[in-house]
Structures are given as structure tokens and as C-alpha cells.
Amino acid sequence: MGSQNPWIQGMIGSTFGIVGIAILLNLFTATIRRKMVDQDKLKRIMKEVKLWQKERMAAFKAKDQQKIDEVNKKSSYMNKMNMELMQMNMRPMMITFVPFLLIFYLLLPHLFAPTVALSPIPLDVIPGNFFHLTCTQADLSKTPPVCNHVNELYLWSWYFLSSVAMSGIIMRVTKTSMTAD
Numbered sequence: 001m002g003s004q005n006p007w008i009q010g011m012i013g014s015t016f017g018i019v020g021i022a023i024l025l026n027l028f029t030a031t032i033r034r035k036m037v038d039q040d041k042l043k044r045i046m047k048e049v050k051l052w053q054k055e056r057m058a059a060f061k062a063k064d065q066q067k068i069d070e071v072n073k074k075s076s077y078m079n080k081m082n083m084e085l086m087q088m089n090m091r092p093m094m095i096t097f098v099p100f101l102l103i104f105y106l107l108l109p110h111l112f113a114p115t116v117a118l119s120p121i122p123l124d125v126i127p128g129n130f131f132h133l134t135c136t137q138a139d140l141s142k143t144p145p146v147c148n149h150v151n152e153l154y155l156w157s158w159y160f161l162s163s164v165a166m167s168g169i170i171m172r173v174t175k176t177s178m179t180a181d
Contacts (some may be wrong), residue, residue, distance in 0.1 A: 006113045014116035015158070021108070022162035023170070025100065030174040033092040039175065042088055045081050052078050108155060115152035122151055133157040 008017050052074055059067035115135060123133040132139075133154065135147035153161070171177040 007111050011115075011117060014112050017112065018108075018116055018155070018158050019162045019166070021103075022159055023166050025096075025103070026163060026167050026170040027174070028099075029092065029096050029167075030170050030176045032095050033176045034174060036091050036095070037088050037176075042085070045085055045088075049078055049081050049085070104156075104159070108159070112155050114155060115147040116155050117153040117158045118149060119151045119153050123153070123157070133161075 006014070008014055052071070056068075056071045059071050119134050122136075124136070126133075134157070135150055135152045135154070137150055139146045140148075140150065168177075
């Protein structure tokens, strides 16, 4: 993923470019979410489900069988509410999924090099050799070399980290957060 002759040269430009794209795509998602999801209904359902779960846990901790039975009577209704929550959250994702794929696979590889940022520490914390977030010593010896230094972040991993870092802030600012507040 990434071009050997990218349109945006240099790690500083690439680093900030990816952060900018992550912000724009998160704003796009928040806008779609705001238009498609009734935020008041979402928060009301989330609050109701959260209260029920808290009540259920308290009944189980207290080992009060009568309270457990009473709370479990609402179980099918709460499952229905959870399904409605999932549907409300899936609708915007269905709209944004295809544009994200097109941007990520058709545009970003031409704009940026395979590695776009440098990490002070290795970020390969996922067990196994399924995929790496940062370059390893073995990546330096590949022909042609994928990266120039150990711990350089790959394009997709820097986008992922930037997107995760920005999404919470953007969801709070646009009031599309998925918390019951």
C-alpha cells in the first residue's frame, strides 16, 4: 500500500496529510450519521438499555432471584432495543463504506509513500505475524525496501491511529457520540 513515487513527498507532509484525511473522513461520517440517525432516540434507547443492564447486574450480584426474574422479563424487549441500536448504527456505515474503500484503495496509495510517519517505539503489539503496524528489521532488507528506518508507520496504520484519535473528538463536537450521556 503506497506509491514508490507519491504525489506528496516527505514524511512531515504525509503525516499531516493523513491526519487531515482522517479528520475529513470522520467529519463526513459524522455528517451522514447526523442526517440518518435520530440522535435523541438513539440516546434514549442507549440510556434505557444501560439502566436495564445496571439493574440486571445489581440483581445478579445481590443474588435476589425474584429481582432477577423481574429483570429477565424485560429481556426480549431489551434485545429488541439492542437490535434497533445496531440497525441505527449500521445505516450510516452502509453509506460510508464504499466511499472509504474507494478513497483508501484508489486515492491514498497514489498520494503517499508506503510509510508516512515515524514511531519512537515499535507498535507491533498484536501477537503473531498477521500484520505489522511499524516496519521491522526484516522489512529493511526486502528488495525493493519498503521502509528506510525501523519503526516507520505504514500508511494504513497511521491512518487507523489518526482516525481513532480524531473520531472521539469529532463525535463529541458534532454531537454524534454513541454514549448515553
